[in-house]
Amino acid sequence: xxxxxxxxxRVEFPTRRGTxxxxxxxxxxxxxxxxxxxxxxxxAGKSLTGASIIGLLEPPxxxxxxxxxxxxxxxxxxxxxxxxHVRGKKIGAIFQDPLTSLNPLYTVSKQLTETxxxxxxxxxxxxxxxxxxxxxxxxxxxxxxxxxxxxxEFSGGMxxxxxxxxxxxxxxxxxxxxxxxxxxxxxxxxxxxAIIKRLCKEHKTAVMLITHDMGVxxxxxxxxxxxxxxxxxxxxxxxxxIKDAKHPYTKGLMGSIPVVGHDVEVLQQIDGSMPRLxxxxxxxxxxxxxxxxxxxxxxxxxxxxxxxxxxxxxxWLYSKEAVNE
Amino acid sequence: xxxxxxxxxxxxxxxxxxxxxxxxDVSKPWLTRILEKQPKQILKAVDGLSFEIGKGETFxxxxxxxxxxSTIAKLVVGLxxxxxxxxxxxGQDLNKAITSKDSNRIRRRWQMIFQDPFASLNPRWRxxxxxxxxxxxxxxxxxxxxxxxxxxxLLTQVGLxxxxxxxxxxEFSGGQxxxxxxxxxxxxxxxxxxxxxxxSALDVSVQAQILNLMxxxxxxxxxxxxxxSHNLAVVYHVSDRIGVMYLGRLCEVATASDLFKNPQHPYTxxxxxxxxxxxxxGIKRDPVHGEVPNPIDPPSGCAFHxxxxxxxxxxxxxxxxxxxxxxxxxxxxxxEEKRNV
Numbered sequence: 001x002x003x004x005x006x007x008x009x010r011v012e013f014p015t016r017r018g019t020x021x022x023x024x025x026x027x028x029x030x031x032x033x034x035x036x037x038x039x040x041x042x043x044a045g046k047s048l049t050g051a052s053i054i055g056l057l058e059p060p061x062x063x064x065x066x067x068x069x070x071x072x073x074x075x076x077x078x079x080x081x082x083x084x085h086v087r088g089k090k091i092g093a094i095f096q097d098p099l100t101s102l103n104p105l106y107t108v109s110k111q112l113t114e115t116x117x118x119x120x121x122x123x124x125x126x127x128x129x130x131x132x133x134x135x136x137x138x139x140x141x142x143x144x145x146x147x148x149x150x151x152x153e154f155s156g157g158m159x160x161x162x163x164x165x166x167x168x169x170x171x172x173x174x175x176x177x178x179x180x181x182x183x184x185x186x187x188x189x190x191x192x193x194a195i196i197k198r199l200c201k202e203h204k205t206a207v208m209l210i211t212h213d214m215g216v217x218x219x220x221x222x223x224x225x226x227x228x229x230x231x232x233x234x235x236x237x238x239x240x241x242i243k244d245a246k247h248p249y250t251k252g253l254m255g256s257i258p259v260v261g262h263d264v265e266v267l268q269q270i271d272g273s274m275p276r277l278x279x280x281x282x283x284x285x286x287x288x289x290x291x292x293x294x295x296x297x298x299x300x301x302x303x304x305x306x307x308x309x310x311x312x313x314x315x316w317l318y319s320k321e322a323v324n325e
Numbered sequence: 326x327x328x329x330x331x332x333x334x335x336x337x338x339x340x341x342x343x344x345x346x347x348x349x350d351v352s353k354p355w356l357t358r359i360l361e362k363q364p365k366q367i368l369k370a371v372d373g374l375s376f377e378i379g380k381g382e383t384f385x386x387x388x389x390x391x392x393x394x395s396t397i398a399k400l401v402v403g404l405x406x407x408x409x410x411x412x413x414x415x416g417q418d419l420n421k422a423i424t425s426k427d428s429n430r431i432r433r434r435w436q437m438i439f440q441d442p443f444a445s446l447n448p449r450w451r452x453x454x455x456x457x458x459x460x461x462x463x464x465x466x467x468x469x470x471x472x473x474x475x476x477x478x479l480l481t482q483v484g485l486x487x488x489x490x491x492x493x494x495x496e497f498s499g500g501q502x503x504x505x506x507x508x509x510x511x512x513x514x515x516x517x518x519x520x521x522x523x524x525s526a527l528d529v530s531v532q533a534q535i536l537n538l539m540x541x542x543x544x545x546x547x548x549x550x551x552x553x554s555h556n557l558a559v560v561y562h563v564s565d566r567i568g569v570m571y572l573g574r575l576c577e578v579a580t581a582s583d584l585f586k587n588p589q590h591p592y593t594x595x596x597x598x599x600x601x602x603x604x605x606x607g608i609k610r611d612p613v614h615g616e617v618p619n620p621i622d623p624p625s626g627c628a629f630h631x632x633x634x635x636x637x638x639x640x641x642x643x644x645x646x647x648x649x650x651x652x653x654x655x656x657x658x659x660x661e662e663k664r665n666v
Binding site: 266 | 389390498499501528530531532533534536540555558559561597598599600601602604613616617
């Protein structure tokens, strides 16, 4: 059984000028101990997918349809109080900016032990001991003394380590990491990636890694889902997608990333930009920018289908009937 | 600056920076300082930097946050005055030139492109007015219709349509806004553009569009770029020569191919080691240690020594200077003494 299963999830925002569909019918699953990367440009819906899973979708946004199950139990329709116990206990979260995800008025020790005490049956001393162990595990030197510092006394990279320790407090099965390295310098980014990789191996924690940086995905993830305008356009093993992308959007995306050692005069570019939510065209959302669009692309919306490679992609080019039409 | 660190340009370089320093006073208020008996605190954002940029060249500065890249950009366009040192633009002292009476003649020859296209365009101005402002300020056109013609041409040049001129910035996406800032920068027909992280706020597919546009414009208009970025892959793609910065000083200056094929300074090697492996080769890499120290209280000697695997006593005491080494300029005692082989 998959650890997390997302089925036909739709997230919408009712506005005065009509309802905007931010996530449009996406399905995927995460296996225990797996790192699933979710990549896409700003506005593609990756963060909303993460927020729906941890139950932190901000109103007026709401789950309009679909099902999210964690270890076989539905979590998308849980009342607020019950969801609070799932969040933290079973699902941990790491956000982009470590300064805003820590409370500046409490010491790190207070924040860690509070989380541990809520979710685990421990005494105050045991909780503090566990907090020190966690800080040690994420690579904070002299954890024993540093634990009594306030968040502002740590550097950005160290703060992000504290946030990771916080997410690990109750040994969750799944961690949703939303752009965990984006606010950090490159040398710190490499350190944080290494920690996340090591921890999910040691604890068998699954990670949903949301990022816009294909490089981070290549380093960390096992599988990757590529999102575009609220849909998953391609999903598969990281290696297959990086070496042999099938969806025209993924191909364009891969070609537009400058790579050290590749001497190209002109980067491949996808003209135009992602449509706004109120301007998503009929058929495939990518049709106006797609170099290979066929008639069917402007009429019907493609679902994920098997391609001639190893990944699955939502593209009519891989449907024989559509191409022959 | 001594002669052997010149990079051997055959023609005079367009921009020469000599021993540039910029210190910021970050002390607490005077009374607090007296009461707490604390000395003045000086942040050395740029500390004795020298480099040259040739005509038509792209020179890039890379480094982590707080190393002084953006301060250099501001110094080089005259938005800030250096504490010490000289900036020569086409042989003229930049800071004397911009305070002189006919400063407009030289000022229009350089422009700047900023990181955030959402903050660098006035939201209450129409695109036409934004782009034509330099033309009006420098009085480069005689009549209104001439201004309009030039704005239309600029918009087409950056891949927008002349009709877009009547819109406001909020009607455009991030990539299109960055095109507008490029059009504005080009409107005074400059020779030299300072680009401070021009694509960091953009998505990768849009980044590719902007990088392609910048390269295309450089070829057509013979522009010279000072390009500032923390993204090594982007820097590799655009640059002719690269300067690597660490805590306000240059530690290595080399051509793009030399720097990436044969990085010599230990910090450059560390930086290159952090580039994500897009080839999925699965090579095991040495873990990176440590963090950038606080620039208010930098380490003694070579600022990199606490993180450097090759550091010895000399590195802790003596600040290394840029020296020629196999075609590149390196500021490292270990490389000089061949301790790295």
